[in-house]
Structure formats: C-alpha cells, structure tokens
Amino acid sequence: MIRTAASGIQTASFTSERIMKPLYALLFCTLLNLNEFSAHAQTAFSGTVVETGSGEPVPGATVFIEALQKGASADDSGRFSLENLDHGKWTLEVRSLGFEPLIVEISHPSEEEAVFELRASVVQSDDVIVTASPIGRSVQYQPAQSLSAEQLQQRAAPSLGEILDGNPGVTTRSFGSAPARPVIRGFDGDRVLVLQNGERMGDLSGTAVDHAVGLDPLAMDRVEVVRGPASLMYGSGAIGGVVNLFSADMPREWDPGSRSALASHVSSMNSMGAGLVSTRYGTDRFAVTGRMIYRNGGDLTTPDGTLPDTALRNLSFGGGLGYRLGPVETGLSITGMNFDYGLPEMIDDLNESIEIRMNRLNIQSISTMDMDRFFEHAELRMHYSDYSHDEVEISRVPQGTVEEFVAITFAQQTLSSSLLLRHRKTGPFEGALGLSFNRSALQLGGGDALTPNAAGTFLAGFIYEEIGLTDALSMKTGLRMEWKDTRVKTNELFRDASIFEDRTDLIFSGAVGLNYSRSDRFTTGFQVARAYRTPTIEELYSFAPHAAAGSFDRGNPNLQNEISLGADAFADYSGERISWQISLFANRISNYVDFFPTGETHQPSGLPIFEYGSKDAILYGFEIMAGLRLSRTLSAEAGADYVRGYEYTGNRNDLTFIPPFRVYASLRAEQGKWHAGPRVRIVSRQDRVAPNERPTDGYVLIGADAGYRLGHGVTLSMRLDNLLNERYRDHLSRVENRNAPMPGRNVNVMLRWEF
The missing domain is CATH 2.60.40.1120 (Carboxypeptidase-like, regulatory domain)
Incomplete structure (x- = not known):
C-alpha cells in the first residue's frame, strides 16, 4: 500500500x-x-x-x-x-x-x-478569492479573507454580522441579533457592499440599522471578505469593502449522483432553534438542488435579564438548476425568505413593541463559457429581487386586545446584470473587461413614510489589468466609469415635488497596486484607490420618526458626493510553524456623510433627532494577525485591530460609531476527530466620540470552541460565548440611549449530517 x-x-x-x-x-x-x-x-x-x-x-x-x-x-x-x-x-x-x-x-x-x-491546515493558507480580482487569481493587492462551510458552521449565528464579528478589521452594528450587519474598518451602510454570488442583494440592509440582511446564514456555503476599496467590479461606493455570500442553491460544480444534508443549530441565550434540509442530484450534464430553512428564537438574555422585543422567526427556501455542455455552464436559482423579528426600541414600555415583517424573492442566473480566443472566459450574471418589509408598532391595551399600526412600508424591486470578459495572458498583461447594469425602484408608505419614492439606474464599465513586471513583482491597474441617475418621486407624505431634485452623475473610480512575492511563503501588497459615493435617498430626504431605529431621521438635500482616496499596505508570511499578516490603511474622504445625534428630542414622538451632515474626514488604522504551531496538535492565534476616524477640517470632531481598539487570542488543540480550545477578546474603552455620542467602557470576553467528527459525514460544533456572563455595551450597539447590555453567557451547538 x-x-x-x-x-x-x-x-x-x-x-x-x-x-x-x-x-x-x-x-x-x-x-x-x-x-x-x-x-x-x-x-x-x-x-x-x-x-x-x-x-x-x-x-x-x-x-x-x-x-x-x-x-x-x-x-x-x-x-x-x-x-x-x-x-x-x-x-x-x-x-x-x-x-x-x-x-x-x-x-x-x-x-x-x-x-x-x-493533514488539516492549522492556519488557512492563501486562497483564490474571486471577489478581490476579476481574473480569479490568488495575487492580492489588499487584505482579503474567506470562510469555508466548516468555518461558518463553527461560527453559527442567526445573522451575518455576528458570524463575521471578530474577523480582522470587521465589527458588527448591533440592534438585536436579527439586523446585525458587518462594519469594516469603521465603515457601515452602503459603503460596505453585501453581495450574493457576486450581485447586489436588492435588500435594504445598508440603509438603516434596523434592516436585516436578506439571507439566512445556514444557506451560506462560503463567505469572502475584502477589506478596503473594492469598487471596480461592484460599484464606486464600496469604500469600506465587500462581503460576498455564496450559496449552493445554484449548482456551479457538482459530481454525478446525489448529495443531501441535514443541519440543526440551537442557542441557549435566546432559546433559538434552526434546521436545514438540502439536497442535490446531478448527472454529467445536469444538476438540481433544493433546500428549506426554519429558524425560531426568543428574546435575548443579558446579565441584567431579558432584552424585550428581540425575538426572531424566519422561513426560507431555495432551489436551482445547473447545466453544462462542453465549455458552457449555466445555472438558475430561486430563493425566498419570510423574516419577522423584533427591535429593542420600546423596551421601557412592556405594552409597546416594534416588529419588522420582511419578504424577499430572489431570482439569479450565472452563465459561463470558455473560449479559445483572445477573450478566453466570459461570465454573464443576471439578478432580480423583489423585497418588501413593514415596520409595525404593536400596542397591548389592558383589556387584552392587540392593536397594530403600520408605521412604514418599504418595497423595492431590483434588476441587475453583469458581463465579465477575461482575456488570455498577452505578454506581461492579464486582465478583464466588465459591464454592469442596475435598475431599482423604491416605494414607501405607511403613517410615517421616511422618504419620498425613488428610482435609480446605473450603467458602468471597467477595465482591469495585472502586469507581470518580474517573476516576483506584479502591478494592477483598474478604472471604472459609472453613469448614475436618481429620480425622486412623491408619495403619500412627501407630496411637494418642487423640493426634490433629480441627480445625474458621471463617476470615475480607479486603483493602482503592487504585489511582491519573494517566495511562496512571503507576500506584500500595496494599492491606492479612488472611490466615489453618491448620497442615498435616506441621507438626502429623510424627515420622519423612524421608531424601529429609535430615532427621528433628518436628511440634508444639499449633501455633495463623497470622494475617497484610500491606501492599503499589507505583508503576509506563511511558514511551517509561524504565520502572520499586518495591514495598514488610510482613507481621506471629502464630503463624508455622517449620521449623528443632535442632542435634541423630537416632539411629539419623543425620539432623539439624528441628522445627516457632511464633513471632510480621515479614517486610518491597522490589523495584525499571527499564528503559531506549538506542536503537531496544538496551535495558537492572536490579533489586534484599530480604527481612528475624525474630521480634518472645522472643529476636528470625532466621527460617530467608530469601533474601539481590540485584541483577541485563541488556543486550539486538535487530534484526529476532535478539536477544542479557549479564546479571549479584550476591547478598550472608546472615549473618542462625536458630540452627543456616549462613550463606552472596555471589557473582556472569554469563550471556547470545540468540535467532533462523528464519522459518516456527521460533524458536531460547539461554541461558548461570554463565559463569565460579563455585563458590557458594544460601542456599535444602536440601543444607544439605554443601559441595556449585550447578550450574556451563550452556548451554541451545531450538528450537520452530509450523506
């Protein structure tokens, strides 16, 4: 043998x-x-x-x-x-x-x-992260990371933000568990693009803190995170980075035969249970998939007791077809989600609560063809999303009856398409051309409609080239041109069309980078990128109580376009026993749009007034990661990240919701079928705050992870969070004007059987 x-x-x-x-x-x-x-x-x-x-x-x-x-x-x-x-x-x-x-x-x-x-890898080796490069190479010019299906299982949580929280440079905005969304290097909202299989999702998670990402984590097979400006392929506004979610609903690669999975996820902190059923059948040319997910959880438990109105419930489905013949592959998927979740806004009154009821239908198609011509590979993506949610205020009167008031209704339809043409290597040049189209229509209603209606269109094209200067040194250059048109329309509460202004912009963004690989073990990269973001309809015209978000939102129609000049530098070493990566970044942004508390209270709603304003800002910081193999069965990892954000003109005030300095470390023992180990996260006090923003104290969280492969495709993962039941407040928590702490001690268990 x-x-x-x-x-x-x-x-x-x-x-x-x-x-x-x-x-x-x-x-x-x-x-x-x-x-x-x-x-x-x-x-x-x-x-x-x-x-x-x-x-x-x-x-x-x-x-x-x-x-x-x-x-x-x-x-x-x-x-x-x-x-x-x-x-x-x-x-x-x-x-x-x-x-x-x-x-x-x-x-x-x-x-x-x-x-x-x-032999299982102790530290994840370099990977081909397609989100970072249109030609699908492992050469990096900015920091990027990927999470495999096994890693996602080990981090099981009800939301994308909670799964990614703790990754280098990635934190999460918190407003209960359901709407938690990743924040990269202090950037939130639509400065961080969340994609599904490379296309914009069409949900509203980037517009407000109470809006959730429209995909259940159990449906994700892989997640890629690109830190820093990644605007060439996906949109000029991706100043903070891109998070790309991959699901297997659309079969892209398969072997003949059938493959199915059953999975369950339980959590003690909110008595949550979730289950997944999925299956796939394929022949040499054809494949079909199907899945169903159900999740139900109660209110979060904190060291002070239950945090009311944080329960969640969702039912989602997905299915798809795949076909391949010679150099052509094509796939189609249909996914849907029905998601109801509470928001901790009216926790002082047990007879009042707020709930969001979301529905999303998504149709996506991806076709590829390999060619023996100058353009050797073509990929065409098409996507349609029909999204809606209602923000419902619920009152329970003494007689026991329940009254509901639909405060705001959102409905958005999105149609998008992208074409990528990758050309063969010609001399030192290897690159791609891309075209993209996006059309969206947003309608608002209800008693407190937040903004007027809007319709937006953008057409964009980009060119990307990687140039091999020497065997070890390569350069990337890229340029994106985007035409963007926004039409503002009246609705029930915004009737005066004369105060609205349609906007049309011609946007140029681009990047230049260098990558030096002295050997397979050491790589360093650097890039400078110019990104360009236009204000959203919420930033321009909001003027209404937004009870679900706990604020009265006041827009500013005079906001100008953001222009960001960003720089990234990183070095990465991967040895047999030691690996490390250090990343440095800085962004100088003209007309940065900040959402800040004014210190005033709106009457009669009683909500604090938050206002969108423009300022010139600087954000800079670093991320450090290191891994050490102590023995064949024992390894350790440690890291730290830091962001500083402030105005560089005027009063030089600090920016709102900037995450504090963090240090984290973990130890992992692995032998055969099992692994286990403790971890710790140390977060410093954040007292560099904007006017009228509350500082937060530092804290220490201790947890542990364990897993066991039972054989025959069965794996068990366990995670313990906040072991000491520490009472703390995350600085990015949007339950801003209350003393409600973050979740307490929690045990997560995930069981998966693939057969």
Missing part, C-alpha cells in the same frame, strides 16, 4: 497557474479523455484520500497530474479514479480546502491501492 503524508514538497500557498490548471482540468477532464489516444498501455489508477490521524475520508479532494492535464475528484467515501492513465512514473498533486496540499511521485500500475493522507 502506498501511504504518504504531506512533506516538504508541499507549500502553504501556490501560484495562480497551478490553481487554474487543476480547476480547468477537473471541469473538462471528461472531454479531454474522450479525445486522448495513446500508443502506450493504459489502465485506471484508483485510490482513496483520507485525513491524517483519523483516517476519515476527504470528499471532494482533487487529484491531478499536471503533466497530462488530467484530474479527478474524490467521492463521498474519499475514493477517486484516474481513467486511461499511461503506465509509468507521474507526479500527483492532491488538494482539498482546509488541508495542506500533497505532492507525491507514483508508479503506475502498482500492486497496492494508493491511500493519500492529507
């Missing part, structure tokens, strides 16, 4: 060519083999891929012979077969996400069946 573990031949990161070739071969190995003829003897080479120590199979592992451009994928039992392999000696590459790559010499045929052992 051939049994070998990862050796010094393997590396923690690898070039894009060695990534793209295996992927290309796996997609089309069937077609290649049909046309392959050899004068030599040929037989199948079979084997099994397992995990070192536990002996558990590694489904989906890729086995590839670069010299022949021939590959195969392991099935659910870890078995693979390379058909029609010439007799002789070959170099085999075995890879799987979450494991160290293995490169080994084989002799074919062999009297014994091959068994290849992969």
Whole structure:
C-alpha cells in the first residue's frame, strides 16, 4: 500500500497557474479523455484520500497530474479514479480546502491501492478569492479573507454580522441579533457592499440599522471578505469593502449522483432553534438542488435579564438548476425568505413593541463559457429581487386586545446584470473587461413614510489589468466609469415635488497596486484607490420618526458626493510553524456623510433627532494577525485591530460609531476527530466620540470552541460565548440611549449530517 503524508514538497500557498490548471482540468477532464489516444498501455489508477490521524475520508479532494492535464475528484467515501492513465512514473498533486496540499511521485500500475493522507491546515493558507480580482487569481493587492462551510458552521449565528464579528478589521452594528450587519474598518451602510454570488442583494440592509440582511446564514456555503476599496467590479461606493455570500442553491460544480444534508443549530441565550434540509442530484450534464430553512428564537438574555422585543422567526427556501455542455455552464436559482423579528426600541414600555415583517424573492442566473480566443472566459450574471418589509408598532391595551399600526412600508424591486470578459495572458498583461447594469425602484408608505419614492439606474464599465513586471513583482491597474441617475418621486407624505431634485452623475473610480512575492511563503501588497459615493435617498430626504431605529431621521438635500482616496499596505508570511499578516490603511474622504445625534428630542414622538451632515474626514488604522504551531496538535492565534476616524477640517470632531481598539487570542488543540480550545477578546474603552455620542467602557470576553467528527459525514460544533456572563455595551450597539447590555453567557451547538 502506498501511504504518504504531506512533506516538504508541499507549500502553504501556490501560484495562480497551478490553481487554474487543476480547476480547468477537473471541469473538462471528461472531454479531454474522450479525445486522448495513446500508443502506450493504459489502465485506471484508483485510490482513496483520507485525513491524517483519523483516517476519515476527504470528499471532494482533487487529484491531478499536471503533466497530462488530467484530474479527478474524490467521492463521498474519499475514493477517486484516474481513467486511461499511461503506465509509468507521474507526479500527483492532491488538494482539498482546509488541508495542506500533497505532492507525491507514483508508479503506475502498482500492486497496492494508493491511500493519500492529507493533514488539516492549522492556519488557512492563501486562497483564490474571486471577489478581490476579476481574473480569479490568488495575487492580492489588499487584505482579503474567506470562510469555508466548516468555518461558518463553527461560527453559527442567526445573522451575518455576528458570524463575521471578530474577523480582522470587521465589527458588527448591533440592534438585536436579527439586523446585525458587518462594519469594516469603521465603515457601515452602503459603503460596505453585501453581495450574493457576486450581485447586489436588492435588500435594504445598508440603509438603516434596523434592516436585516436578506439571507439566512445556514444557506451560506462560503463567505469572502475584502477589506478596503473594492469598487471596480461592484460599484464606486464600496469604500469600506465587500462581503460576498455564496450559496449552493445554484449548482456551479457538482459530481454525478446525489448529495443531501441535514443541519440543526440551537442557542441557549435566546432559546433559538434552526434546521436545514438540502439536497442535490446531478448527472454529467445536469444538476438540481433544493433546500428549506426554519429558524425560531426568543428574546435575548443579558446579565441584567431579558432584552424585550428581540425575538426572531424566519422561513426560507431555495432551489436551482445547473447545466453544462462542453465549455458552457449555466445555472438558475430561486430563493425566498419570510423574516419577522423584533427591535429593542420600546423596551421601557412592556405594552409597546416594534416588529419588522420582511419578504424577499430572489431570482439569479450565472452563465459561463470558455473560449479559445483572445477573450478566453466570459461570465454573464443576471439578478432580480423583489423585497418588501413593514415596520409595525404593536400596542397591548389592558383589556387584552392587540392593536397594530403600520408605521412604514418599504418595497423595492431590483434588476441587475453583469458581463465579465477575461482575456488570455498577452505578454506581461492579464486582465478583464466588465459591464454592469442596475435598475431599482423604491416605494414607501405607511403613517410615517421616511422618504419620498425613488428610482435609480446605473450603467458602468471597467477595465482591469495585472502586469507581470518580474517573476516576483506584479502591478494592477483598474478604472471604472459609472453613469448614475436618481429620480425622486412623491408619495403619500412627501407630496411637494418642487423640493426634490433629480441627480445625474458621471463617476470615475480607479486603483493602482503592487504585489511582491519573494517566495511562496512571503507576500506584500500595496494599492491606492479612488472611490466615489453618491448620497442615498435616506441621507438626502429623510424627515420622519423612524421608531424601529429609535430615532427621528433628518436628511440634508444639499449633501455633495463623497470622494475617497484610500491606501492599503499589507505583508503576509506563511511558514511551517509561524504565520502572520499586518495591514495598514488610510482613507481621506471629502464630503463624508455622517449620521449623528443632535442632542435634541423630537416632539411629539419623543425620539432623539439624528441628522445627516457632511464633513471632510480621515479614517486610518491597522490589523495584525499571527499564528503559531506549538506542536503537531496544538496551535495558537492572536490579533489586534484599530480604527481612528475624525474630521480634518472645522472643529476636528470625532466621527460617530467608530469601533474601539481590540485584541483577541485563541488556543486550539486538535487530534484526529476532535478539536477544542479557549479564546479571549479584550476591547478598550472608546472615549473618542462625536458630540452627543456616549462613550463606552472596555471589557473582556472569554469563550471556547470545540468540535467532533462523528464519522459518516456527521460533524458536531460547539461554541461558548461570554463565559463569565460579563455585563458590557458594544460601542456599535444602536440601543444607544439605554443601559441595556449585550447578550450574556451563550452556548451554541451545531450538528450537520452530509450523506
């Protein structure tokens, strides 16, 4: 029997060519083999891929012979077969996400069946993060991260913000659990684009703190986070970064046969339970998927007791079709979500509450084609979203009856499409062209309609090139031109059209970056980017009580367009025992739109007045991460991040809702089927606050993580948060004018069975 573990031949990161070739071969190995003829003897080479120590199979592992451009994928039992392999000696590459790559010499045929052992990665090695580059290479010019399906399971939570909180440079705005949304480097709202499979979601999570992301975390198979301006492909306003959510509703890659999953998630802090049922069936050319998710949770529990009006309930579904024929692949998915959740706004009155009732229907299609021309790859994405939610004020009178008042209704329809054309490498140049279109229509109603209606359109084109200057040094250049048109329309509460002004803008944004890779272990990158953001309809024309958000919102129709000049620099080292990354960033933004408390109270609503205002601002900071392998079974990680934001003209006031300095560390023991370890997060006091904004004290949170692979596709993950039941307030909590603390001690358990 051939049994070998990862050796010094393997590396923690690898070039894009060695990534793209295996992927290309796996997609089309069937077609290649049909046309392959050899004068030599040929037989199948079979084997099994397992995990070192536990002996558990590694489904989906890729086995590839670069010299022949021939590959195969392991099935659910870890078995693979390379058909029609010439007799002789070959170099085999075995890879799987979450494991160290293995490169080994084989002799074919062999009297014994091959068994290849992969060792789990302690520190995630460099990955191809497609969100960061339109040509899908591992070369980075700004910091980026990805979370696999296994990592998402270990971080299981009811919202995207809670899952990503604690990632380098990523915090979360908190207004109860359901609407928690990521904040990157102090940037919130639509300065951080949240995408679904590369397209804007069409929800309203970026417009207000009480609006939730319209996708349940159990539906996510992978999440990519790009920190810093990433505006070329997705929109000029992505000053803070991009979060791209990937789901398997639309089959993109599949093996013949069926694959299903059952998953459950329970949480003690809000007595929450969630369940997932999903299935996929595929043939060589065709695949179909389906899933259903149900989640139900009560009010959050804090060290002071229950935080009222924070319960949630959602039901979501998804399904899709995939088809591939030769160089063409196409997929279609339909997803839907019905999400009801409470908001902790009227917690002082137990007879009053506020609830948001959301519905979202999403249709998405992605088609790709590989070509043997100057443009070697084309991708066409099409997306339609129908989104609505009602903000309902609920009163319980002494007689026991319940009265409901629909304060605000939102409805938005969005149609978008993107075309990406990647050209083959020509000399030192490798790049892509892109075109995108987006059309949205927003309607508001109810007794407290927040803004007038609006319709927006943008057309954009970009060009992106990576230039190989030397073997170690490369440069990226990119330019985006965007035409954006916003039409403001009357509704029931905003009837005077004369006070509105339609806006049309021609926007230019761009980036220049350098990447230097001295070896596979060390990489450093730098980029300068210009981003351009137009004010939203909420920032311009809000003038109404927004009870669900706990504020009276006052817009400013005189706001000018934001222009940001940002710089990123990072260095990354990945060794056998030590790995680290340090990132530095700075943004200078003209006409920065801030949402700040005025210190006044609106009558008769009794809500504090928040106002949108314009100022020139600077945000800068850093992120540090380090990993250390202490032994074969024990590893440690530590990190820190910091953001500073203030006006650089006028009174030089601090900006609102800037996260404080944080330090975090964890220890992980892993042996065979199990892993476990403690973690700690230390957050400093935030007293650099805007006028009328409350400072927050520092705090220390202790937690722990554990997991166990039961075998036969069953995995169990457990997470303990706030072990000491610490009473603290997060500075980004939007329950701003109350002493309500954050959630107390919490036990999360996630069980998943794939079969």
